[in-house]
Each structure stands twice: as C-alpha cells, then as structure tokens.
Amino acid sequence: MTILGHILAARAAGEPGRLLAAIPYAQFLGMSASLDSGELVTTMRYAPHLIGNPALPALHGGTLGALLESAAVFSLLWAAETAVLPKTITITVDYLRSAGPKDTHARGIVTRLGRRVAAVRVEAWQDDRAHLCATATAHFLIKREG
C-alpha cells in the first residue's frame, strides 16, 4: 500500500494511530496520534534521546519543531481531501518556554485550505493545554480536486 493509501485507510477506519506507523522518523521520535473530542492530537512520548539541554533538562528545539510540523501534516491529512502528501513550504516555530523531560502534545488548526496551498497553525503543550510551550505557523503544498 502507498503511504497515502495507509493514510486514507486510517481515516476511513477512524484510527489516527495508523497514520504514523508507516513513517520511520515518527517512530524515531516516539510519536503517536489520538482523537480527543473529535480533534486529532499528536503526542511525542518522552525519551532521553530527545534532550537538547542536559543541564535543565529540556527537550531539543528540533524535536519540538518536528512534532509541530508532523502535527500540522497529520491534522491536514485528517481534515482535508488531498491527493498527495502535503509538502512543507515554510514553517516558523515560536518557542514560548522550555519543554521539560515529559510527553509533549500538539494540535493543528487548518486556517486556510486552498487548491494548492494550506495554512496550518499548531500549538504544543505538556501538562496543561492552556500553558503552551511552542506554537508554529506553516504553509503546505497540497493538491485538491475541483
């Protein structure tokens, strides 16, 4: 099955976790996806190899960027009809506070869905959803029919 086939099957089955099974890098970062009141939430499970600053300790900024980018892609795949895998054009990550050695969650909000370009805003948090540790805005190249 193609990767897009996997994704469409996961969506048809209502099992977002299957989105990530086929992506090696998502496995490397310990990412999983679940539905929370109908909203797709991507989680990066804490592991020592995600640390960027051992003194604090704090997660590597790159892992947070990767989580935000992945969460944006997954929410796009989950919400929208696209005939291709979204390609990241640009992403801007704002680091609001240091992320500790624990699980990190992220959700994407599709703010614009065009025929060629989609814009997604992403929020990441650890313990408290109201206490964001990072946000991002990203543009993706997509392909929609009609």
Add this chain to the structure above:
Amino acid sequence: MTAPEDEAAAARRRDRRLAMARAFADNVPHNHALGIVIEAMGDATARFRLPYAAKLIGNPETGVLHGGAITALLDACAGAAVFAALPQLQPIATLDLRIDYLRPAEPGRDVWAEATCHHMSKNVAFVRALAFHADGETPIATAAGTFMIATKLGTVAPRGGGA
C-alpha cells in the same frame, strides 16, 4: 600595534573558546541520536553534517528525509553558531526559527548545515543557516532564527524580553 605575545594569547583564548563551544554542542543527547557530526566551528559560524539514516526517513516510498530532521539539524547548527560567537559561554534558548524548504533532500545523501550568527545584541542573537548536499549545489532549506542569550535555568525568554 599589538605585541606578538598578545596576539598569541588572543589566539589561545579563541581556540579555548571554540573548543568549549564545540564541547557544549557535542554534549547534546539529541544531536547524538540524530548522528550529527560537528565538522567545523569558526568565530561566529558552525558547520554540521547529518548522515543519511533509515530512521530519519519521512516518506518510506521515496526514502526522503523527514523535514523534522532538517529542522533539528538547522536548529542545532544555528545554536552552535551562537555559542561560537559568544565571548564567553552562556546558556541560550531558541526564541523562534523559520525554515523555508526549497527542495527535498535526495535519498541516500548526507545533509550539511552551515550557520552564521550575523548579529548579537545584549539579549538576542540573530542567525542565518543553510542546509545543502554539497558545496556549490543548490540549497535544500534556508533558516533564520533568533536566540535569547543568558537565559536563566528553567526559563526560555525573560518576560517582556525583546531585542
């Protein structure tokens, strides 16, 4: 005119500072997990290499690296350029990072990153970075980032902290 011994002392200080910056960048668990190699550190520059690895693939059909791996490489390299530019080592934290993906990395090939800290104010360091396959080839991604300097343990950006 500076005496030769002053110049020698300055060179020794610079070497020590860059060695410290390299050690600092090398002490990052996630850099090791990614397999990042620190190839060079200059006065306000860093050059890293990310060896191609199966675990970093984003699209198993094509073998293209995940954008997140490029993000992590650019973030790490940009941070190292700030360390290289600091007169003395201080904790830093990424404030924001923008990445433009110009083209996908080619499967099977290592990716290099080069970062330059082009401005340093009292609180903030400004960095530009580039990800590419080989010198002279068209780049894979460009990045622009800002870093807070001398962050306290446990905080990223001081409240109301601007440049």
